[in-house]
Amino acid sequence: GESVGLHLPTLSVQEGDNSIINCAYSNSASDYFIWYKQESGKGPQFIIDIRSNMDKRQGQRVTVLLNKTVKHLSLQIAATQPGDSAVYFCAESAGNQFYFGTGTSLTVIP
């Protein structure tokens, strides 16, 4: 399978600060990318996605950046809140298949 890795396995931020979670992917043919949030004991929840014809996409308090040149994806969370504490996964897709990284654990310090 394809490898999708995260640069930082854990991240702690102060409440109100911005968070950046990074992800590297290896398949240059991947054309669809998703960020998921997983809280303890729950299934992953969709946060934001981006297709390869874009390099930036914004949602509510979240921004995804895609750099195809270096095969890098990042998730930016603005004004991080305690409810943002979770494990974040990036996923890449080429065709019908999705490959997930191991996740980054984000802890928000009140």
Add this chain to the structure above:
Amino acid sequence: GAGVSQSPSNKVTEKGKDVELRCDPISGHTALYWYRQSLGQGLEFLIYFQGNSAPDKSGLPSDRFSAERTGGSVSTLTIQRTQQEDSAVYLCASSLFAGGDTGELFFGEGSRLTVL
């Protein structure tokens, strides 16, 4: 239903027993995926169903694992002769696949399997 439903939410079984895990995808979603998540790990792909096409079974770890999808809707993942290393959370996801574009995956809450 409103979301992907999985049952049971928790299953404890003895080594050597068979288990069945069920997934009800979102109505109208033609694509269905099974993933396995071990403690503190990422998601490991197991199997993928798309419409009436032959499933992609390339992620199944051994021949003790099998899955079927009846009527293009409900799916059952079966693990025969369970082993302790099968202990994990089994996640099901569905997706609306249309026009050649894969949409986002919607996940269920998972079935936590513990093999004693």
